[in-house]
Amino acid sequence: xxxxxxxxxxxxxxxxxxxxxxxxxxxxxxxxxxxxxxxxxxxxxxxxxxxxxxxxxxxxxxxxxxxxxxxxxxxxxxxxxxxxxxxxxxxxxxxxxxxxxxxxxxxxxxxxxxxxxxxxxxxxxxxxxxxxxxxxxxxxxxxxxxxxxxxxxxxxxxxxxxxxxxxxxxxxxxxxxxxxxxxxxxxxxxxxxxxxxxxxxxxxxxxxxxxxxxxxxxxxxxxxxxxxxxxxxxxxxxxxxxxxxxxxxxxxxxxxxxxxxxxxxxxxxxxxxxxxxxxxxxxxxxxxxxxxxxxxxxxxxxxxxxxxxxxxxxxxxxxxxxxxxxxxxxxxxxxxxx
Numbered sequence: 001x002x003x004x005x006x007x008x009x010x011x012x013x014x015x016x017x018x019x020x021x022x023x024x025x026x027x028x029x030x031x032x033x034x035x036x037x038x039x040x041x042x043x044x045x046x047x048x049x050x051x052x053x054x055x056x057x058x059x060x061x062x063x064x065x066x067x068x069x070x071x072x073x074x075x076x077x078x079x080x081x082x083x084x085x086x087x088x089x090x091x092x093x094x095x096x097x098x099x100x101x102x103x104x105x106x107x108x109x110x111x112x113x114x115x116x117x118x119x120x121x122x123x124x125x126x127x128x129x130x131x132x133x134x135x136x137x138x139x140x141x142x143x144x145x146x147x148x149x150x151x152x153x154x155x156x157x158x159x160x161x162x163x164x165x166x167x168x169x170x171x172x173x174x175x176x177x178x179x180x181x182x183x184x185x186x187x188x189x190x191x192x193x194x195x196x197x198x199x200x201x202x203x204x205x206x207x208x209x210x211x212x213x214x215x216x217x218x219x220x221x222x223x224x225x226x227x228x229x230x231x232x233x234x235x236x237x238x239x240x241x242x243x244x245x246x247x248x249x250x251x252x253x254x255x256x257x258x259x260x261x262x263x264x265x266x267x268x269x270x271x272x273x274x275x276x277x278x279x280x281x282x283x284x285x286x287x288x289x290x291x292x293x294x295x296x297x298x299x300x301x302x303x304x305x306x307x308x309x310x311x312x313x314x315x316x317x318x319x320x321x322x323x324x325x326x327x328x329x330x331x332x333x334x335x336x337x338x
Contacts, residue, residue, distance in 0.1 A: 020041055021038040021039075021040065021041060021042050021043070021044075021059075022042070022043045022044070023036045023038060023043075023044045023045075023046075024044070024045045024046070025045075025046045025047075026046070026047045026048070027046075027047075027048045027049075028048075028049050028050075029048070029049055029050040029051050029053075030050075030051050030052070031051050031052040032048040032049075032051070032052065032053045032054075033053070033054045033055070034046045034054075034056075034057075035055070035056045035057070036055075036057045036058075037057070037058045037059070038057075038058075038059045038060075039059070040059070040060055040061045040062055040063075041061075041062045042059040042060075042062060042063045042065070042087075043063075043064045044057050044059065044064075044065045044066075044067075045066045045067070046066075046067045047067070047068045047069070047070075048067075048068075048069045048070070048081075049069070049070040050070065050079055051079035051080075052079045052080050053069045053080065053081045054081070054082045054083070055067045055082075055083045055084075056083070056084045056085070057084075057085045058085070058086050058087075059086075059087045059088075060087070060088045060089075061087070061088060061090045061092070062090045062091060063087040063088075063089065063090070063091070063092040063093070063094075063109075064092070064093045064094070065085045065087060065093075065095075065096075066095045066096070066097075067083045067085065067096045067097075068096070068097045068098070069081040069083060069096075069097075069098045069099075069103075070098075070099050079102070080101060080102045081098045081100070081101065081102065081103045081104075082103070082104045082105070083096045083104075083105045083106075084105070084106045084107070085107045085108075086107065086108040086109070086110070087107075087108070087109045087110070088109070088110040088111070089109065089110060089111070089113045089115070090114075091113050091114045092109040092113065092114065092115045092116070093115070093116045093117070094109065094116075094117045095117070095118045095119070096119045097119070097120045097121070098119075098120075098121045098122065098126070099121070099126055100121070100122045100125045100126035100129075101126075101127045101128075102127055102128050103121045103122070103126055103127070103128070103129045103130070104129070104130045104131070105119050105121070105130075105132075105133075106131075106132045106133070107119065107132075107133045107134075108133070108134050108135070109133075109135045109136075109140075110135075110136055111136045111137060112135075112136065112137040112138035112139075112160070113138045113139075114138055114139045115135045115137070115138065115139065115140045116140070116141045117133045117135065117142045117144075118142070118143045118145075119131045119133065120144070120145045121144075121145075121146045121147075121151070122146070122147055122148060125148065126146070126147060126148050126149060127148075127150070128149055129146045129149070129151045129152070129177070130151075130152045130153070131146065131152075131153045132153070132154045132155070133153075133155045133156075134155065134156045134157070135156075135157045135162075136157070136159075137157065137158060137159045137160045137162070138160045138161075139161045140157045140159070140160070140161070140162045140163070141162070141163045141164070142155045142157065142163075142164045143164065143165045143166070144164075145166070145167050145168075146166075146167075146168045146169070146177075146178075147168075147169040147170070148169065148170045148171055148175070148177075149170055149171070149175050149177055150170060150175065150177025150205070151168040151169075151178050151179070152178070152179045152180070152205065153166050153168065153179075153180045153182070154180070154181045154182065155180075155182050155183075156182070156183045157183075157189075158184070158185045158186075159186045159187045160187045160188075161188045162184045162186070162187065162188065162189045162190070163189070163190045163191070164182050164184065164190075164191045164193075165191070165192050165193070166180050166182060166191075166193040167193070167194045167195075168180060168193070168194075168195045168196070168207075169195075169196045170196075170206070171197075171198065175197075176197050176227065177197070177205055177206065178195035178196075178197055178205070178206060178207045178208070178224075179205045179208045179209070180193045180195065180208075180209045180210075180211075181209070181210045181211070182209075182210075182211050183211070183212045184212075184218075185213070185214045185215075186215045186216045186218070187216045187217075188216055188217045189213045189215070189216065189217065189218045189219070190218075190219045190220070191211050191213065191219075191220045191221075192220070192221045192222075193209050193211065193221075193222050193223075194222070194223045194224070195207040195209055195222070195223075195224045195225075195229075196224075196225050196226075197226070197227050198227065206228055206229075207224045207227065207228070207229045207230070208229070208230045208231070209222040209224065209230075209231045210231070210232045210233065211231075211233045211234075212233070212235070213234075213235045213236075213240075214235070214236045214237075215235070215236060215237045216238045216239075217239045218235045218237070218238070218239065218240045218241070219240070219241045219242070220233050220235060220242050221242070221243045221244070221245075222243075222244045222245070222253075223243075223244075223245045223246075224244075224245070224246045224251075225246070225248075226247060226248045226249045226251070226271075227249045227250070228250040228251075229246040229248070229249065229250065229251045229252070229253075230251070230252045231246065231253045232252075232253070232254045232255070233253075233255045233256075234255070234256045235255075235256075235262075236257070236258045236259075237257070237258060237259045237260045238260045238261075239260055239261045240257045240259070240260070240262045240263070241262070241263045241264070242255045242257060242263075242264050242265075243264070243265045243266065243267075244266045245266070245267045245268070246268045246273075247268070247269045247270075248268065248269060248270045248271045248273075249271045249272070250271055250272045251268040251270075251271070251274070252273070252274045252275070253266045253268060253274075253275050254275070254276040254277070255277045256277070256279070257277075257279045257280075257284075258279070258280045258281075259279070259280060259281045259282045259283075259284070259305075260282045260283070261282050261283040262279045262281070262282065262283065262284045262285070263284070263285045264277050264279060264285070264286040264287075265286070265287050265288070265289075266286075266288045266289075267288070267289045267290070268290045268295075269290070269291045269292075270290070270291060270293045270295075270316075271293045271294070272293050272294040273290045273293065273294065273295045273296075274295070274296050274297070275288045275290060275297045275298075275299075276297070277299045277300075278299070278300045278301070278302070279299075279300075279301045279307075280301070280302050280303060281301065281302070281303060281304045281305045281307065281327075282305040282306075284301045284304075284305065284306065284307045284308075284309075285307070285308045285309070286299050286301065286308075286309045286310075287309070287310045287311070288309075288311045289311070289312050289313070290311075290313045290318075291313070291314050291315075292313070292314055292315040292316045292317075292318070292337070293316045293317070294316055294317045295313045295316065295317065295318045295319070296318070296319045296320070297311050297313060297318075297319075297320045297321075297322075298320070298321050298322065299311060299322045300322070300323050300324070301324045301325075301329070302323070302324070302325045303325055303326070304324075304325065304326040304327035304328075304329070305327045305328075306327055306328050307324045307326075307327065307328065307330075308330045308331070309322050309333075310331065310332045310333065311333045312333065312334045312335070313333075313334075313335045313336075314335070314336040314337070315336050315337040315338070316337050318335040318336075320333050320335060
């Protein structure tokens with residue numbers, strides 16, 4: 001038996017032609033549940049197929065929500081997906097599509113207008129993915145796309161005109177997934193996260209990306225291809241830009257920038273590399289590139305402005321330490337092992 005609960009409240013509905021809520025629910029299969037509560041002039045569309053899926057939508061204002069849940073994992077697929085949407089304000093838009101089994105999505109957009117959230121977990125089949133999106137402010141955009149199994153995404157944006165895009169992909173069949181925690185506080189910040197894993201270790205988490213940005217006009221980018229990679233980025237201030245990229249396995253990239261106008265690019269090509277960059281000041285620049293295996297690099301630029309550090313390490317087991325304190329310092333390090 002499918003269950004549908006609808007509740008709509010609007011002031012002065014009827015021939016006068018004032019605000020009106022619209023809800024459309026379509027369910028096929030067994031044990032699906034949909035609950036829609038709307039106050040104002042909102043639109044909700046819920047479509048669920050197969051077994052024991054749950055959709056819960058609550059909207060106040062003039063918002064739009066679309067929830068689609070289905071699955072093509074097996075003949076009995078499309079069960080136990082859950083989607084929860086909460087929207088408060090005007091012109092907020094949420095689109096949730098889940099294909100597969102036991103996927104979970106929670107979206108809340110509040111204290112502002114014109115926010116947009118898009119979540120797609122699996123193009124045809126996906127299991128055990130989780131996406132949580134929280135946006136508070138106006139004109140924020142979040143796009144989370146996760147394919148296949150065991151991916152986790154947490155997005156939180158506080159402020160106006162912030163943008164997050166996250167793409168994570170893993171194999172199907174209870175394989176390892178990816179984890180992303182992406183948080184922005186301020187205005188006009190942007191995050192791009194891309195992680196792809198090929199591991200088959202029984203459904204654990206493989207690649208991990210954490211980005212925290214506090215301030216305005218900051219850009220954070222992480223791209224990791226392989227297994228067991230970790231990217232950890234914190235940017236506090238305005239107009240900072242950070243990039244962490246890993247191609248291989250078990251690489252670790254750490255970046256912390258405090259100040260304004262700082263720029264850091266960390267690339268690892270190989271396995272088991274570690275790079276850590278600390279920049280505290282304004283207009284500092286760090287370029288760290290490691291090609292090979294088991295290389296280590298540590299860069300610290302402290303208490304000044306317009307410092308420049310370049311570290312290039314090739315082959316295996318190189319170690320580099322760079323410390324610069326003051327302003328206008330330049331360091332170039334190139335190392336290649338035999």
